[in-house]
Amino acid sequence: MSISIDDLKRVMREAAREELGSRDQKTLNGADVVHHACTCPGCYSDIIARMRANSTWECETCKLPLGDKEFMESLKACPFCGDTHARPKR
Numbered sequence: 170m171s172i173s174i175d176d177l178k179r180v181m182r183e184a185a186r187e188e189l190g191s192r193d194q195k196t197l198n199g200a201d202v203v204h205h206a207c208t209c210p211g212c213y214s215d216i217i218a219r220m221r222a223n224s225t226w227e228c229e230t231c232k233l234p235l236g237d238k239e240f241m242e243s244l245k246a247c248p249f250c251g252d253t254h255a256r257p258k259r
């Protein structure tokens with residue numbers, strides 16, 4: 170099972186909405202969502218856990234889950250360590 174980019178975006182939006190609650194969602198832009206997901210321990214942990222559970226590819230060096238083959242191929246390098254080599258998750 171793998172998670173698509175659209176599913177990951179949807180999960181991040183849902184998590185941000187839950188955390189931000191009363192904030193007007195019309196003012197919530199992509200930068201706000203990313204900032205929140207990166208600074209909220211719960212959201213960050215949830216994203217990494219979901220990627221780990223649903224990824225079929227990982228970085229050879231740091232083992233960061235890189236999603237399915239299509240998602241992995243869209244990355245120029247691992248966003249964590251910068252390596253350009255990925256392998257199927259073991």
